[in-house]
């Protein structure tokens with residue numbers, strides 16, 4: 385166990401939103417927080433200095449990918465992820481279970497673990513709870529995640545029940561294999577879209593005991609309304625004095641709803657992946673920079689954004705870069721989108737501190753011309 389010193393600083397009077405902080409080996413994190421995804425030891429197209437300038441406090445990396453390439457032992461021999469990628473702030477690593485199912489081929493799941501073929505070269509591999517923990521310890525993450533099974537969606541309730549039982553046994557094995565005392569370990573609550581199974585999963589993980597708890601198995605194709613329902617249904621199952629993380633979340637409105645429901649940590653490839661496809665987030669909703677209407681638009685992506693990109697480049701120029709498939713297009717689009725996400729979460733934290741989160745949430749939707757969900 386690692387004492388993250390998770391502190392509940394303030395609770396919002398009109399919702400379950402809360403302001404918090406936690407302290408890892410590589411520094412303090414203020415919550416609610418969005419964590420940019422740096423799968424292969426890089427947040428694509430951004431340098432660490434640019435990430436810090438955009439407001440990043442913590443980033444994600446991925447066990448499955450780094451085990452396959454360049455190999456966790458190599459990264460361990462070179463001093464771990466922080467030195468390897470020149471990032472001296474906190475890092476959270478996902479455990480690989482989800483990626484095996486979303487990327488690996490010819491997967492075969494057993495009590496022992498998961499057999500799969502690499503999506504890179506088809507080579508055969510076997511990931512177990514013990515190996516996932518060994519990889520995350522070699523990488524030197526500040527927060528490691530238990531090796532879990534994310535059930536497909538939709539799935540029979542009998543499958544979801546069996547899956548959460550397996551995930552619970554794997555979580556126990558992860559805890560037993562986890563020896564680094566400078567690294568936190570989070571349990572991952574499963575149970576599909578069934579609140580009573582979610583409660584069972586959470587209770588069994590709490591019995592084992594972890595430094596924080598994540599909701600897995602969401603953002604797997606379910607309808608947005610159902611996903612938001614699960615946010616509210618599951619929050620009370622994780623004790624309020626632990627960090628609550630929802631994996632793979634989400635669009636800006638999903639972050640607002642998850643904060644409203646009482647969660648603290650989020651990660652999603654949306655801002656970085658959408659950027660590379662020209663989809664940009666703004667205070668009035670999303671735009672796609674390749675649209676013809678921007679051809680001679682000398683304005684910034686978002687007049688309300690004070691990021692480096694919006695201060696120095698026009699929509700017309702960004703459209704030109706994107707259509708010309710210039711590398712700078714990915715860089716500037718990513719920089720703006722990450723700034724948007726990180727700035728949104730800073731505004732969320734400020735509103736909770738001021739006791740005005742509910743008003744902030746209303747304004748968030750009003751600016752998009754939509755009613756709150």
Ligand SMILES: Nc1ccc2nc(N)nc(O)c2c1
Nearest residue numbers: 482534600601602603631632
């Ligand atoms: N939507 C997601 C994203 C990442 C996940 N990672 C793990 N380990 N487990 C899940 O269920 C996830 C779900």
Ligand SMILES: [Zn+2]
Nearest residue numbers: 689691694720
């Ligand atoms: Zn901007």
